[in-house]
Amino acid sequence: MRAYLDIETAYNGVMSVLGIYRQDRGIIQLVGGGISDIALYDALEHVTTIVTFNGSSFDLPVIKRQLHADLRAEFAHRDLLHECRRRGLRGGLKGVEEKLGIARASAGLSGRDAPRLWDRYEQYADHAALQTLLDYNRDDVVNLALLEAILDANGPLLANPARTVKLW
Template sequence: TFSHAPGIGPAAEAKIKAKGYAHWQSVLDKPDDLPLGAKTSSSLCEILARSQSALQQNDIQFFVDHLATKEQWRILATYFDRLSYFDIETSGLSYDAYVTCVACYHKGKVYTYINGENLDDFLDLLEEVDLLVSFNGSSFDVPFMLRTYHIPEFPCPHIDLRWQCYHQAHRGGLKQIEHTLNINRPDDLQGVDGAEAVWLWFRWKQYQDQKARERLLRYCAADVLTLQLVTASLLKNLDVSVETPGHEELWALLDAAL
């Protein structure tokens, strides 16, 4: 795509491609033939040169910063094998609510973190993450975590899958979108939602209910596993084929995470 360059909208991009420019290098090789004004041509060449450099250096943050949200599926497709998925649960939605647990699906393994035990360890894992993916994380998960850790930003780039769903006309919460995409959670987690997650935390916090603790972590872990399936489904709709574990193999990771 050329759309991440200043002044390049759908019409200008169509003109560029109609002129025979198929990729970034073709523009850089013959900039004088671009069907654009001199200033726009110059800025296009500048951003494409930076794009090539970023691609070679695995600077994913560059593309997250420069591609519009509706084009960020290209990042997900390019780096699919290096994506890490995360989700949090909280004690509620009030002003004084806090993070109760975190799950992250990273390099084929599910990591779980719980308040009062190992929550700070998630920061160490983030140092290993190439690209973090969430659902509604820009508005919810990330701000909560930044307040929890008293840091200005995560040490890795982040993409919110909610907006990728939005651009494919999928509305609602994660569970609703999973249903639309025919993604089914294990039977024991059918119907579990954020409200129950709050109650499960209360049971663990107040009564040391081990079953409640395990169910809470299992529910949070299921969220990050389904995020990979949702990502793969969205890419499939754009004719991008990626490989994911089978459902049985994926759900087996839930038990290993506890």
């Protein structure tokens, strides 16, 4: 069982949203004070592999620091960032998605918007900002599953992106 995981953080580096997509449960989003080790482990019940994009350098260390949960020690981990780079796909998740034709409802937003949206929610109870942040995080975790499927289906083809015309 796989879980696709992505976090968003506030300006101070504290997690504001921890999103998980599981094909058997759908999207699970822990928000603000609802982010805890117990809720995280409940969301990861029966999971064997966690899939991230740059999770080795960002998501998993932040989770370990803030929740004292060492997910790398407890689960297999697949970081799609490194697989994309080995196949000639550069840039962040949004850039890779664009190159591969993966759409997102939250187009136009980037990771730099996440702290701003969280700040608007916390300071002004702006529920529209929170919903936008949750939609953005949802796109991140769902698109990780799509990206993984494309990488698995097109392995060697992506080694030469100039040859890649159609990926599905």
